Amino acid sequence: xxxxxxxxxxxxxxxxxxxxxxVFYHPGSGKSTSSQTSTxxxxxxxxxxxxxxxxxxxxxxxxxxxxxxxxxxxxxxIGVLVDESGPTSDVGRDYAKGVMAAIKYFNKKGIYTKDxxxxxxxxxxxxxxxxxxxxxxxxxxxxxxYHVVAIVGWGTADTEKLANQTAHDKILYISxxxxxxxxxxxxxxxxxxxxxxxxxxxxxxxTTKMKKxxxxxxxxxxxxxxxxxxxxxxxxxxxxxxxxxxxxxxPLAATGADAERAVTELLGSKPDFIWCGNTITSCALAxxxxxxxGLKSIMIVNVxxxxxxxxxxxGRDIAGKVVGVSPWIWPExxxxxxxxxxxYEAARISGIPQKQVNLRFMQGFMNVWLLVKAIExxxxxxxxxxxxxxxxxxxxxxxHGDPIRLGDITPPMRFxxxxxxxxxxxxxxxxxxxxxxxFLGPIEPKGFDCAAATSG
Amino acid sequence: MPAGVFKETYLADMALLRYPIHxxxxxxxxxxxxxxxxxxxxxxxxxxxxxxxxxxxAMGLNIVTGLAGQISLAQGALMGIGAYTVAHLALHGVNVLxxxxxxxIMTAAVGxxxxxxxxxxxxxxxxxxxxxxQAILEYMFKxxxxxxxxxxxxxxxxxxxxxxxxxxxxxxxxxLGATLAAALFAANxxxxxxxxxxxxxxxxxxxxxxxxxxxxxxxxxxxxxxSLYAGLAGxxxxxxxxxxxxxxxxxxxxxxxxxxxxxxxxGRLVWGSLLxxxxxxxxxxxxxxxxxxxxAIKYMVLGGLIAIFVVLEPDGLIxxxxxxxxxxxxxxxxx
Numbered sequence: 001x002x003x004x005x006x007x008x009x010x011x012x013x014x015x016x017x018x019x020x021x022x023v024f025y026h027p028g029s030g031k032s033t034s035s036q037t038s039t040x041x042x043x044x045x046x047x048x049x050x051x052x053x054x055x056x057x058x059x060x061x062x063x064x065x066x067x068x069x070x071x072x073x074x075x076x077x078i079g080v081l082v083d084e085s086g087p088t089s090d091v092g093r094d095y096a097k098g099v100m101a102a103i104k105y106f107n108k109k110g111i112y113t114k115d116x117x118x119x120x121x122x123x124x125x126x127x128x129x130x131x132x133x134x135x136x137x138x139x140x141x142x143x144x145x146y147h148v149v150a151i152v153g154w155g156t157a158d159t160e161k162l163a164n165q166t167a168h169d170k171i172l173y174i175s176x177x178x179x180x181x182x183x184x185x186x187x188x189x190x191x192x193x194x195x196x197x198x199x200x201x202x203x204x205x206x207t208t209k210m211k212k213x214x215x216x217x218x219x220x221x222x223x224x225x226x227x228x229x230x231x232x233x234x235x236x237x238x239x240x241x242x243x244x245x246x247x248x249x250x251p252l253a254a255t256g257a258d259a260e261r262a263v264t265e266l267l268g269s270k271p272d273f274i275w276c277g278n279t280i281t282s283c284a285l286a287x288x289x290x291x292x293x294g295l296k297s298i299m300i301v302n303v304x305x306x307x308x309x310x311x312x313x314x315g316r317d318i319a320g321k322v323v324g325v326s327p328w329i330w331p332e333x334x335x336x337x338x339x340x341x342x343x344y345e346a347a348r349i350s351g352i353p354q355k356q357v358n359l360r361f362m363q364g365f366m367n368v369w370l371l372v373k374a375i376e377x378x379x380x381x382x383x384x385x386x387x388x389x390x391x392x393x394x395x396x397x398x399x400h401g402d403p404i405r406l407g408d409i410t411p412p413m414r415f416x417x418x419x420x421x422x423x424x425x426x427x428x429x430x431x432x433x434x435x436x437x438x439f440l441g442p443i444e445p446k447g448f449d450c451a452a453a454t455s456g
Numbered sequence: 457m458p459a460g461v462f463k464e465t466y467l468a469d470m471a472l473l474r475y476p477i478h479x480x481x482x483x484x485x486x487x488x489x490x491x492x493x494x495x496x497x498x499x500x501x502x503x504x505x506x507x508x509x510x511x512x513x514a515m516g517l518n519i520v521t522g523l524a525g526q527i528s529l530a531q532g533a534l535m536g537i538g539a540y541t542v543a544h545l546a547l548h549g550v551n552v553l554x555x556x557x558x559x560x561i562m563t564a565a566v567g568x569x570x571x572x573x574x575x576x577x578x579x580x581x582x583x584x585x586x587x588x589x590q591a592i593l594e595y596m597f598k599x600x601x602x603x604x605x606x607x608x609x610x611x612x613x614x615x616x617x618x619x620x621x622x623x624x625x626x627x628x629x630x631x632l633g634a635t636l637a638a639a640l641f642a643a644n645x646x647x648x649x650x651x652x653x654x655x656x657x658x659x660x661x662x663x664x665x666x667x668x669x670x671x672x673x674x675x676x677x678x679x680x681x682x683s684l685y686a687g688l689a690g691x692x693x694x695x696x697x698x699x700x701x702x703x704x705x706x707x708x709x710x711x712x713x714x715x716x717x718x719x720x721x722x723g724r725l726v727w728g729s730l731l732x733x734x735x736x737x738x739x740x741x742x743x744x745x746x747x748x749x750x751x752a753i754k755y756m757v758l759g760g761l762i763a764i765f766v767v768l769e770p771d772g773l774i775x776x777x778x779x780x781x782x783x784x785x786x787x788x789x790x791x
Binding site: 133134139140160161163164165222224 | 497605606703
């Protein structure tokens with residue numbers, strides 16, 4: 001047989017085998033009629049349960065105590081996507097600790113479906129270093145290797161870009177990104193107002209302090225998270241008569257020199273207020289130079305840019321000159337209230353000292369808690385058959401049914417199909433000259449759909 | 457029975473598969489490749505697809521660096537051009553099967569232009585120029601082409617005759633088919649007149665010029681072909697992923713490609729690139745997992761690996777395999 005004949009034979013064989021395999025082979029489907037090669041939606045609708053061979057998720061008979069008549073327990077595989085080494089690790093590390101502590105806490109305390117079946121969360125954690133491409137790789141690993149039904153995720157760019165895929169794969173996605181772009185995505189949830197609504201609330205607060213104020217914008221012009229609320233800020237500012245006098249780039253991973261350069265760019269415009277849309281390190285460094293250059297402006301910092309550590313990084317000179325936006329009271333200021341107690345209990349179980357429980361830790365805890373709420377609102381049968389879709393429907397049952405509350409941390413939350421904005425209020429957190437944080441509000445923007453201003 | 461493999465015609469001497477061992481290895485390799493997804497499961501398919509995509513990209517760089525001797529550190533960005541062309545065409549409703557070849561052609565055109573400095577520059581200076589190209593393209597991705605840190609590729613553009621091509625078996629066999637076609641083409645380049653001209657330019661461009669080879673044309677062709685492969689790899693990457701972002705096409709990626717070529721075997725377009733992709737891609741994944749807490753260590757390991765091969769084994773893994781093959785071919789005799 002000549003080489004040419006051999007090659008042609010091989011090529012024909014490849015085409016025939018590939019064609020047959022593509023049409024007839026359905027990996028992992030068992031008796032399912034699903035087809036991985038049919039349209040994506042159909043393939044997921046009937047795809048099989050995670051197999052014990054390839055995934056940690058199993059349903060098994062158990063003698064474990066559980067309320068009700070059920071004797072099974074469900075091990076639910078979930079993905080945890082965090083940034084512990086990238087440019088947002090300054091807030092990502094504590095968030096990741098909160099997520100993992102919450103999983104441990106709820107697994108120990110017991111998660112039960114509506115019909116009393118105990119559910120365990122089997123978490124797979126991945127640090128994607130805030131690289132959206134890595135997030136996509138890990139997403140595929142979660143989906144194809146671990147067959148997760150839910151993901152507790154992190155950043156704006158990756159969550160936004162994966163949103164259509166998660167909807168298609170019917171995987172519930174609870175993110176640390178509160179981007180307005182996610183509000184209308186069917187499988188994306190978060191227990192907070194979106195960034196745009198939060199920013200508009202901050203602008204509402206500005207209007208109570210000053211009429212026709214001058215506002216400067218300071219954020220990373222290349223990062224989706226930092227840019228997310230900017231269209232809403234610009235639209236709402238115009239409506240409220242606030243003048244945008246500067247729009248300056250401040251890198252997310254800013255050094256002192258970057259922050260100083262950015263602040264010096266603002267000097268000429270003499271703003272009354274400065275919006276900082278990055279995470280804590282770069283915003284705190286910018287605040288430090290705002291104080292050092294004697295600017296009279298008040299800096300307003302996005303939710304991920306302001307927490308208990310801010311004065312330690314920026315220095316005490318910023319007292320009275322910086323406020324942060326937060327949809328929730330911070331744990332240190334509500335230790336004994338329902339919801340916050342659970343946060344501290346989770347930390348204790350994981351051996352995390354009380355003083356390390358901060359806003360970021362609580363945010364991680366809250367996202368897992370929201371997932372737990374979804375599980376508690378579904379039945380074991382729905383969970384096993386519809387998986388992520390069941391969890392989504394469970395959360396959306398709050399639209400016309402009982403609202404979801406995470407203790408006293410959040411107000412009653414309602415997630416409606418097509419609109420996952422659970423509430424609109426935020427607190428303005430002022431760092432006072434008494435070295436304490438003061439919570440003003442809650443306040444919310446009136447007469448303007450800020451999420452729509454961003455997501456269109 | 458003949459006491460060896462004898463070639464009695466020119467056709468036999470020029471054949472792609474000249475020894476029985478090559479034919480046996482090809483059949484065994486293809487059988488493994490065809491049966492792999494049935495045994496591996498969906499995650500294994502993901503990994504295999506990623507490996508094949510990098511294999512194609514590495515073959516492209518091997519044409520430029522291994523065959524034509526032109527150092528390029530912009531293969532990652534060129535892959536990005538292919539991927540972004542596919543993504544933007546898909547956003548306009550173009551099916552990816554149409555977009556992928558267009559992306560490859562677009563990348564080849566860009567690669568041809570970017571190869572122009574090679575007419576004047578050599579060695580380290582050409583490497584520096586290619587790094588500049590990489591930086592410029594990265595800036596363009598961040599600023600103009602993908603300012604929102606990623607582009608989601610619409611599903612419907614990945615569906616053809618009701619079959620979703622972005623996942624699973626359909627994706628695997630499509631990428632495998634593209635890889636085999638690319639490998640066959642690459643194998644033929646090496647033994648064609650163009651390939652011999654590239655080798656002549658690589659070994660000594662002045663001598664090549666003296667014997668009548670158009671050095672400029674040869675270099676430009678090498679860059680265009682290398683970029684065509686990078687564009688194809690980028691297009692397939694866009695097909696295999698729900699969204700793409702510039703984080704996948706950075707200088708890191710270009711360095712990984714160079715490592716694949718140097719470790720696998722420069723100038724050995726198919727087997728060298730395959731071994732390099734297998735070693736670096738798999739090694740990189742293992743290192744990333746093992747040193748998740750300290751990314752610097754994986755760079756040190758990768759750098760050390762490149763240094764070892766450059767100094768101790770310039771022919772790469774394929775050189776080691778060739779010596780092993782020769783040893784066993786003559787065994788138990790020494791020569």
